Amino acid sequence: MRAFTRTEAGSAGMLLAASAVALAWANSPWSASYEALWETHASVRAGAAELDLDLRHWVNDGLMGLFFFVIGLEVRREFSLGELTDRRRAVLPVVAALGGMAVPAVLYLALNPSGAAAGGWGVVIGTDTAFLLGTLALVGPEFSTQLRLFLLTLTVIDDIVAVSVIGVVYSDSLRVPPLLAAGCCLLVLAVLSRRGAWRASVYVVVVCALWLATEESGLHASIAGMAAGLLVAARAPRRQEVEGAASLFRAFRQSPMPGVGASAKAGLARAISVNERLQTALHPWTGFVVVPLFALANAGIDLRGGVLTDALTSPVTWGVVLGLSAGKPAGIAAGALGGARLGLGRLPQGVGPGQVLGGAALSGIGFTVSLLIVQLAFEDRALRDEATVGVLLAAVVSTLTGWVAFRLAAVLRGERTADLPRVLDRPVRTGTDHVRGPADAPLTLVEYGDFECPFCAKATGVARELRERFGDDLRYVFRHLPLPDVHPRAEAAARAAESAAAQDRFWEMHDLLFRHQDELEYEDLAGYAAELGLDVERFLRDLDDERTAARIRADVAGAEASGARGTPTFFVGDRRHTGPHDTESLAAALGSLRTTASG
Structure with missing residues (x-):
């Protein structure tokens, strides 16, 4: 039902x-x-x-x-x-x-x-x-x-x-006083929304008053x-609010008391x-x-x-x-x-x-x-x-x-579907793609990510937990999909990762960038290169090199052709994952892939 x-x-x-x-x-x-x-x-x-x-x-x-x-x-x-x-x-x-x-x-x-x-x-x-x-x-x-x-x-x-x-x-014919009252209700809604009031009950009360005023006005x-x-x-949910809600729920699990539960519920509501x-x-x-x-x-x-x-x-x-x-x-x-x-x-x-x-x-x-x-x-x-x-x-x-x-x-x-592509456009290539895990692992998880996206795999720990669970049976692949309209520093961060990759330090820079998502200015990126012991002068040259930009554009084109529109987008094997991207959901999808392959 x-x-x-x-x-x-x-x-x-x-x-x-x-x-x-x-x-x-x-x-x-x-x-x-x-x-x-x-x-x-x-x-x-x-x-x-x-x-x-x-x-x-x-x-x-x-x-x-x-x-x-x-x-x-x-x-x-x-x-x-x-x-x-x-x-x-x-x-x-x-x-x-x-x-x-x-x-x-x-x-x-x-x-x-x-x-x-x-x-x-x-x-x-x-x-x-x-x-x-x-x-x-x-x-x-x-x-x-x-x-x-x-x-x-x-x-x-x-x-x-x-x-x-x-x-x-x-x-019907309009009556001015109720119409003015309705206008005031709309103004209150606009102010509540602009100030970020998060309690739905407040909005419900104002909307009910608006309906009564409108009904009386003749509209x-x-x-x-x-x-x-x-x-x-x-x-969109903000990272700090999501993490705050998670900490409140951990507190409730440790101390399942009504007051703590109410706080956890309020924290979850505030995040959405x-x-x-x-x-x-x-x-x-x-x-x-x-x-x-x-x-x-x-x-x-x-x-x-x-x-x-x-x-x-x-x-x-x-x-x-x-x-x-x-x-x-x-x-x-x-x-x-x-x-x-x-x-x-x-x-x-x-x-x-x-x-x-x-x-x-x-x-x-x-x-x-x-x-x-x-x-x-x-x-x-x-x-x-x-x-x-x-x-x-x-x-x-x-x-x-x-x-x-x-x-x-x-x-x-031949128009049998009206959906985005669901198959990975470009197969994983060990010499070209950034791969964590054995190159010949039977299971593959590809992520299209954005270093400024608060919900990409590294930020949520999904990729790490999956590698711990599947061990050498899993290879994890990261591809770039910077979203400059919403994350203005994401493309520069992607260039920094590729510039580090030119000195064989992609994953170290990858982890560092995700740890410092709020600090991705040019000076920050140069500082991270120095922290990793890279040749900073070469790093800065590569940062502005057209070949670095072309490498990122190739990933973005592959994302477009594969149906990836936002971050994170995961591919389990060569199929786009369309469900939730928490650890358990992705683990279930990888398990199904393993069962299919062994069968």
């Missing part, structure tokens, strides 16, 4: 099941109970203040605010640590996303140019991120990490624009959720950003409770009495179907492939044009966002039902079209 609930396919399956239940219930002899349930009022009262909403509004305005808060957290993390940290990578997805919103809106308005129906153009601009990624897991390539990242980056832009449209176009709660999520910063902790806590609730409840509340259309017939002859229905299942793929494919052709950016490594078409087709699954806008855009019940039928039809058509596109891409173009 845990394995099922962790998968995106499982989340999409629950969403689909909830939709089927809603449709069956709404068309059953008990259909009156369906409407009666969602029209039931529930209120929260504190003194004279009262918030009274029916259950459908509690789901659409309350729980969906939580849904968009999680999306905002994801977006902020992408900008801070993910694909959007490099703005150049974002150009192509941004162009594709804008095309994927403009073309559907134009097609919808071509069929519904005026009247109340024209107000539904926003229904076709959104993509359901959860349903898209879940369906990709079901019908896409077996390995689709790179395509998934591309589509996720695209839907980030899509979500920002869709929520802005909801907030600006489909909100839709989705914009509050997205804005709040965007303001909660994400950051609030953004990522909130995502971890809220993702299961949004994926497996909030979104299915939303589908249950909004997908139930009574199709009897000619409703389905009217919908199938309605320009609103077909405007939605055409916009989502044709306009979305056309706009995204034109933006992505046309932008790549014009040199605006490159498709992600491992992703082919046919797979872009398949992903673009799946982006026509508007579902959650589209159904939410349906409820906001149409006051007329008939128009609302017709648009909802269109959203459901478009989800089916888009899924089938995506499945066909992926199959054709695999058969006609």
Whole structure:
């Protein structure tokens, strides 16, 4: 059950099941109970203040605010640590996303140019991120990490624009005092995040106050959720905080008392950003409770009495179907492939044009966002039902079209995976690579590392522990992958290691650099050379030699070709290790390699 609930396919399956239940219930002899349930009022009262909403509004305005808060957290993390940290990578997805919103809106308005129906153009601009990624897991390539990242980056832009449209176009008349209160809450969140407040409970209290103020202001709660999520910063774990948490847990192991345990728990929480902790806590609730409840509340259309017939002859229905299942793929494919052709950016490594078409087709699954806008855009019940039928039809058509596109891409173009390479591009060569352990050892562990990275193997002791465990059966290989965007002194440190290697002292310099990760300036490197007894003059010449730089570039090129994107990245034998890189996980992978080789 845990394995099922962790998968995106499982989340999409629950969403689909909830939709089927809603449709069956709404068309059953008990259909009156369906409407009666969602029209039931529930209120929260504190003194004279009262918030009274029916259950459908509690789901659409309350729980969906939580849904968009999680999306905002994801977006902020992408900008801070993910694909959007490099703005150049974002150009192509941004162009594709804008095309994927403009073309559907134009097609919808071509069929519904005026009247109340024209107000539904926003229904076709959104993509359901959860349903898209879940369906990709079901019908896409077996390995689709790179395509998934591309589509996720695209839907980030899509979500920002869709929520802005909801907030600006489909909100009620605005009330100024609550709006000012909401602005103050956003300011408090920004200050908390900037000051590095690490207790998640403080953020939760402010976000709840923000939701109440937004609800009272007339703005839709989705914009509050997205804005709040965007303001909660994400950051990589800091080495000193991780080591502090480890020491606190060692203290708890030695003295398992409640106070010591509480300190250890707080230390662990402090090491992980609030953004990522909130995502971890809220993702299961949004994926497996909030979104299915939303589908249950909004997908139930009574199709009897000619409703389905009217919908199938309605320009609103077909405007939605055409916009989502044709306009979305056309706009995204034109933006992505046309932008790549014009040199605006490159498709992600491992992703082919046919797979872009398949992903673009799946982006026509508007579902959650589209159904939410349906409820906001149409006051007329008939128009609302017709648009909802269109959203459901478009989800089916888009899924089938995506499945066909992926199959054709695999058969006609050989695009069977959309992932980074998983095989070591350049075999280990004893005379070229830096190797610790017997050259003919049966097991090989290759690390692509960065001397300024706080979590590379030497800093965490992983490589040392593995060599102690496997002895002469293991050879450990270190290759360079400096990340100058985040570690400005890493390339100079790599040059220092290679300059020491020219005097047969690579491993001594390797260990020294890792012991002094915070002291990697030019003068420091010269001092380390003197400490190791190297010919310092020769060391400094080699430090600036083009051959030294070329040696490091060769390792970086090999990392690129092997699918290594960050540090540390490990290869067990010639296969990239994709799980955790702690000692036990890598030992298990090496053990499996030994079993396979002996078998």
